[in-house]
Amino acid sequence: MHAISDDLWSLIVAVLPAGRRRGRPWNDHRRTLEGIIWRYRAGSPWCDLPEHFGPWQSVAERHLRWSVDGIYARIFAAIASDLDAEDADLGVLLSVDSTSVRAHRHAAGARSGRRTGGSVELQEISR
Numbered sequence: 001m002h003a004i005s006d007d008l009w010s011l012i013v014a015v016l017p018a019g020r021r022r023g024r025p026w027n028d029h030r031r032t033l034e035g036i037i038w039r040y041r042a043g044s045p046w047c048d049l050p051e052h053f054g055p056w057q058s059v060a061e062r063h064l065r066w067s068v069d070g071i072y073a074r075i076f077a078a079i080a081s082d083l084d085a086e087d088a089d090l091g092v093l094l095s096v097d098s099t100s101v102r103a104h105r106h107a108a109g110a111r112s113g114r115r116t117g118g119s120v121e122l123q124e125i126s127r
Helices: 006-013 029-042 056-069 071-082 090-094
Strands: none
Touching (some): 006 029
């Protein structure tokens, strides 16, 4: 059983990057994305990611890479283009406001300038 339905995955997979030409091949995109989703739903640190999602370092690195490369924006656009007006309020589905997210108790002590694996909005880096 997947956290991402097959119908939704068919929209997402079309905008994900192809495999690498050099180096070690990527882990399965679906398994990796489900690991990212699990991490945010559970509110856990990357190192607590269950093994069936692959090495946590690989999942965290892919999350950062996709944030920087704009992959999440492409995923959201693909999903939005398929939604009907009756389906759902896209703003509710794709946004998380800081007033509804509890910060971790160590959040106040984070070192500045570090990539911590925060939300997609916090990881967007201008080039």
